[in-house]
Structure formats: structure tokens, C-alpha cells
Amino acid sequence: MSESAQPATNGESRPAAAAKAKPPSPEDQPFDSFIPKLLMPALAAEIQGYGGPSPELVFEQGPMPVVGSECWMVKGELPGQRRFWLCFTAASINSAKTVAVAEGGSEPSLLESFLIDEKKMTLALLVSRLVQRLNGQKWLGPN
Template identity: 60%
Template sequence: MSETPAAATPAPSDKPKKAEKVAKPPKPEDKPFEAFIHEELIPALRKGLQDHNITPAVLDLRQGERPVVGGTCWMVHGELPPGRRFWLCFSEASITSSKTIALADPGTDASLLESFLIDEKRMTLALLQSRLLQRLNGQKWLGGN
């Protein structure tokens, strides 16, 4: 009986490995609330304002009394020259919580609290930044338009 050599089949360890999945970095929006605001949103807002040649006097996250209606909330507070102020308020420590915005011209208190991004299903850094800058531009705070 003559034996024919079996076809050389590669050993399991010789087979090429499938491309290993590279772990995607987490989305900025997946960060805890305070980290997202401090590390992502505030720097993005600062850059967006600087693109309009505006350097905010104040741009920070604070927990305090909601303008106009009261009640404690988290808010991104900004002061722009010459004394214009805004508050982007979050009802909870979450970027997906309900949001309101209040604005005040120099020498005045905020007198109106508006809903902010109420119809959005997904909240992203780009959306928060662009819509806040759009709202400030609507007040003509970012230059002549």
C-alpha cells in the first residue's frame, strides 16, 4: 500500500489572525457630566468665542440658583465683554437632562428663562456648542449680523 502524503494544511496557529478590533476611544459625551463640561464643552465654547474675537471674562461650571425662577441647578455661566452674561442650566448633572438658557445685558438681571434644545434626541458636544453660539449670535453678542 502506498501512502500519499496528505496535503499540507497549516496548523491552527499558522493561520493568519483576523484583524483585531481596535477599541474606539470613548465619545466625549460618555464622560461624567463635570468632566465633559470642564474638558470638552468649556474649551469648545472658549474656542468658538475666540473665533469671533471674544475672550470671555468668565466661563465656568457652577451649581447654584437658577436665574429668573430659582431652584438649584448646574449651569455653565459665561460673562462676555462688556458685561453680558449667560447661563446654560441643566436640571440634573447630565447633558441629556432638560436645559434652559438665560441671558442678561450689561447692568441688568436675567428676566427670561428659555427652553434650550428640547427636541433633540441625541446630545453631542458639537450640538451644544453650535446651538449656544447660535443663540448668542442671535442676541448680536458675537458681532454685527
């Protein structure tokens, strides 16, 4: 092939945007899809990674523990009636979040702010920090 018959390699023959287009991030999914399809399975897998059974997880809208205001939440239960709630004040992973825990079938008495200083919320961050919080309770693995 002669030099003049070779295709252009300077990118002029194709749009630059098509070459650099990135697939949407998981966090770009709608909230009501992100939580049950991505967050909950990733959370269950990470908790099981500590050697325990998979938690029972439910995603619902209802009254926030302790204060009773409406929120979206992931409710989880681990063996020994250990329960936790990850609450979102709005249908967005970037909304204000709180976490509550309760042991032995009791009701939670404290609501803690969760990930308040983070500028960019990601699936990995939500999972790792919630699992870190549960491990801090000594609920995971052979603590």
C-alpha cells in the same frame, strides 16, 4: 512562506470585539468632568472664532436664573456686561436644559428651553447651538 504557514486572515485568531472596539465618546465622561474639561474650552474657542475675546466661564451649582430652582450651570460673561447661563436641571448633559441672557448688568427676565427636541446630545451640538444663540443676540463678531 507556504500557504499553510500563513496566519489566518478570517479574523478567527483574534476576538472580533477587540478589532472593533471604539474609544468612549467625549459625552460618556462624567458630567462634572465633561463640562469643565470639554464643553467650556470648546465654547470659549468657538466664541473667540468670531473675533472677540474669550468669555469668562464658570461652572457651578446654584439657583437657576429667573425661577431659583437648583441646577448645574455654565455662567458666562462677555464684554459689555453681557451675561449668559446654560442650565442643566440634573448632573447630566441629557437632562432638561435652559438658557438665559442679560445685558448691561441687568438680571435675566426670561428662561428659554434649550435643545429640547434633540435625541442625542453631543459636545458639538451644545457648543454650536449656544454660540448660535449668542450670535442671535448680536453679541459675537461684527454683527
